[in-house]
Amino acid sequence: MAFNHWMILLFSVWANITWAHGESLVELDHAPLNIENRDQLLRGAKHFQQVCLTCHSMHYLRYDDITQEAGIIKERMPVWDDLSWGGRPPPDLSLIVKRRTADWLYTFLRAYYIDDTRPTGVNNLVWPNTSMPNPFISRQGTQQLLISEAHLHDSKGKYRWSQVLKLDRPGQMSGEEFDQYIDDIVNYLVYAADPSYLKREAYGPWVIGYLLILLFFVARLSMSYWDDVKRKHHMK
Amino acid sequence: MSLNKWINDRLPIDDFVDQHLRHYYAPKNLNFLYFFGSLAMLCLGIQILSGIWLLMYYEPTVETAFDSVEYLMRDIPFGWLLRYTHAAGASAFFVILYMHVYRALLYGSYRKPRELLWLLGLFLLILVMAESYTGYILPWGQMSYWAAKVIMNIFGSIPVIGPPLMHLIQGDYVISEATLQRFFAFHVVVFPMVLLGVVFIHLCALHTVGSNNPDGIEIKDNLDKDGIPVDGVPFHPYFTIKDIVAAVVFLIIFFAVIFYDPTFHGLILEKENFIPADPLVTPPEIKPTWYLAPYYAILRAVPDQLLGALAMLASLFIFAFMPWLDRAPVKSMRYKGTRSRVSLFLFVVSFLSLMVLGLLPATPTNTILARIATIVFFGFFLTLPYITVYDNHKTPPDRVRM
Numbered sequence: 001m002a003f004n005h006w007m008i009l010l011f012s013v014w015a016n017i018t019w020a021h022g023e024s025l026v027e028l029d030h031a032p033l034n035i036e037n038r039d040q041l042l043r044g045a046k047h048f049q050q051v052c053l054t055c056h057s058m059h060y061l062r063y064d065d066i067t068q069e070a071g072i073i074k075e076r077m078p079v080w081d082d083l084s085w086g087g088r089p090p091p092d093l094s095l096i097v098k099r100r101t102a103d104w105l106y107t108f109l110r111a112y113y114i115d116d117t118r119p120t121g122v123n124n125l126v127w128p129n130t131s132m133p134n135p136f137i138s139r140q141g142t143q144q145l146l147i148s149e150a151h152l153h154d155s156k157g158k159y160r161w162s163q164v165l166k167l168d169r170p171g172q173m174s175g176e177e178f179d180q181y182i183d184d185i186v187n188y189l190v191y192a193a194d195p196s197y198l199k200r201e202a203y204g205p206w207v208i209g210y211l212l213i214l215l216f217f218v219a220r221l222s223m224s225y226w227d228d229v230k231r232k233h234h235m236k
Numbered sequence: 237m238s239l240n241k242w243i244n245d246r247l248p249i250d251d252f253v254d255q256h257l258r259h260y261y262a263p264k265n266l267n268f269l270y271f272f273g274s275l276a277m278l279c280l281g282i283q284i285l286s287g288i289w290l291l292m293y294y295e296p297t298v299e300t301a302f303d304s305v306e307y308l309m310r311d312i313p314f315g316w317l318l319r320y321t322h323a324a325g326a327s328a329f330f331v332i333l334y335m336h337v338y339r340a341l342l343y344g345s346y347r348k349p350r351e352l353l354w355l356l357g358l359f360l361l362i363l364v365m366a367e368s369y370t371g372y373i374l375p376w377g378q379m380s381y382w383a384a385k386v387i388m389n390i391f392g393s394i395p396v397i398g399p400p401l402m403h404l405i406q407g408d409y410v411i412s413e414a415t416l417q418r419f420f421a422f423h424v425v426v427f428p429m430v431l432l433g434v435v436f437i438h439l440c441a442l443h444t445v446g447s448n449n450p451d452g453i454e455i456k457d458n459l460d461k462d463g464i465p466v467d468g469v470p471f472h473p474y475f476t477i478k479d480i481v482a483a484v485v486f487l488i489i490f491f492a493v494i495f496y497d498p499t500f501h502g503l504i505l506e507k508e509n510f511i512p513a514d515p516l517v518t519p520p521e522i523k524p525t526w527y528l529a530p531y532y533a534i535l536r537a538v539p540d541q542l543l544g545a546l547a548m549l550a551s552l553f554i555f556a557f558m559p560w561l562d563r564a565p566v567k568s569m570r571y572k573g574t575r576s577r578v579s580l581f582l583f584v585v586s587f588l589s590l591m592v593l594g595l596l597p598a599t600p601t602n603t604i605l606a607r608i609a610t611i612v613f614f615g616f617f618l619t620l621p622y623i624t625v626y627d628n629h630k631t632p633p634d635r636v637r638m
């Protein structure tokens with residue numbers, strides 16, 4: 001029906017706008033999520049504690065067991081004045097995935113490159129001119145931009161970060177190790193934004209399964225009442 | 237036994253149940269579109285119950301509102317379930333109400349003798365909107381704050397009474413803690429109480445005139461020798477069981493959303509609302525919730541702010557004239573002519589388009605589309621008296637079809 005086509009058309013227009021890249025200069029990679037894996041979450045939490053916690057807090061996870069086990073505790077969380085960091089202090093990251101996306105984070109954290117014009121000495125393809133320094137220089141190494149900035153802005157969203165950045169000085173980790181490392185952090189942040197995820201996955205099938213069984217019985221009961229009414233209607 | 241009698245001598249519970257369930261006759265050809273009334277009551281129940289529990293943890297101050305919601309989601313056992321239920325419940329309520337209203341448009345349920353039932357329904361719709369608007373401010377996220385501000389500015393733009401009215405509603409010259417607490421009181425006490433009362437009256441009106449049906453003919457015109465409609469069946473057990481089936485189907489979909497996609501790609505809970513409110517930072521775009529988006533699109537479509545606000549109000553209140561605008565000799569779309577059908581179809585398309593456009597940024601193309609959709613929207617009502625008279629209507633049968 002024409003009506004359905006309309007709906008699909010309208011929906012795709014809407015989807016295109018809401019899921020657009022925002023300010024990113026490159027196409028985002030797809031973050032391989034695996035939130036059910038507690039070991040990986042714990043690994044990510046530990047990386048967070050080692051690297052990010054110096055600047056970022058994780059306020060809403062005070063009583064979360066994975067978070068506590070990794071040593072992310074209130075006493076260690078930094079508190080910044082609104083005016084520090086040139087008015088853009090490192091924000092709390094408990095809810096970051098709700099605002100950005102996992103894909104955004106996964107790409108952002110790997111897309112730093114050397115840029116001497118910036119106060120931090122680095123710039124980022126996904127979040128141009130961010131004031132966050134690259135926390136991974138020792139692990140990832142340093143990357144150089146292969147094309148000019150102007151060309152990059154013209155071809156916004158056409159390339160992937162790995163096509164325009166080249167590792168010029170390797171760090172302690174191999175490329176694969178580093179991807180895995182970032183993936184762990186992103187997984188933890190996805191979990192942090194909504195820890196109910198694991199519980200929802202666990203209870204969901206039971207609740208819906210129960211309702212489906214209930215549906216079977218009430219539908220049978222209803223049909224047995226209404227068969228009668230239908231028979232009489234057609235006899236008349 | 238004797239306790240039962242003792243009570244019934246003093247309070248006619250049995251009579252009431254007999255009169256309104258066992259011996260209340262509803263047309264036997266009611267289809268699935270008739271489930272949405274009882275589903276709306278279910279939604280109201282879900283909202284009130286989950287709301288009471290949220291209330292136990294929510295703290296309505298600027299400092300604590302956002303945090304108390306996040307703590308509830310994380311630190312209180314099943315707090316996430318309560319919050320997601322309440323948030324998804326609001327959206328579900330509107331899906332159901334819009335279907336409920338669409339049903340009335342489709343089968344002419346607003347026509348004599350159900351005018352008052354229809355007007356009470358419209359009042360309920362506006363109340364539910366007010367309820368969700370006041371609730372939306374409570375988590376005190378960015379979108380809570382800025383959406384509240386946009387609507388308040390609309391009030392403020394009314395000549396003469398605007399500014400004092402805005403001051404009265406906000407309790408302050410700007411959106412502040414006073415506003416938050418005012419909205420809290422309205423959301424938690426005033427609107428729910430009025431809603432419950434009006435739902436009761438809506439049902440009283442319904443039981444006085446009886447349900448319409450997909451054929452749009454009155455079952456009370458065909459009574460048997462005992463004065464019972466031949467095409468009616470007792471509400472209990474026939475419709476109680478059917479409504480229960482509908483409720484279970486609804487709950488399956490509802491819980492599937494809550495357990496597997498509770499923010500529904502930002503349609504149930506927007507991304508921006510996971511940032512605490514900040515009066516100094518305007519979000520890149522201020523969006524209404526999807527169910528209020530059509531009216532927002534109309535507001536933006538009109539070049540002048542005051543006229544836009546009037547058009548927005550008109551887009552709600554114009555529904556009140558439906559019973560008198562429709563002059564067709566038949567009620568149901570089943571027997572109405574081609575023009576009436578095309579007209580309703582265009583109306584639905586315009587409403588859905590406005591909904592999508594209200595969520596998109598107001599680019600020049602979108603504004604033009606919104607203007608066209610606004611004209612089609614109002615055109616539906618304004619042309620109704622002519623279209624319904626000059627149309628090739630069919631003759632409905634004497635008895636309902638099944």
Ligand code: HEM
Binds near residue numbers: 271272353357
């Ligand atoms: C809190 C919201 C509402 C509740 C709880 C509610 C409840 C109900 C119930 C239980 C019924 C009988 C079952 C049915 O026909 O589906 C009904 C019928 C009806 N309602 Fe509502 N309603 C609400 C809002 C509205 C609105 C917004 C409108 C229209 C503007 C409306 C108009 C009607 C009409 C015209 C009927 C009779 C329909 C017919 O007999 O064909 N109601 N309502």
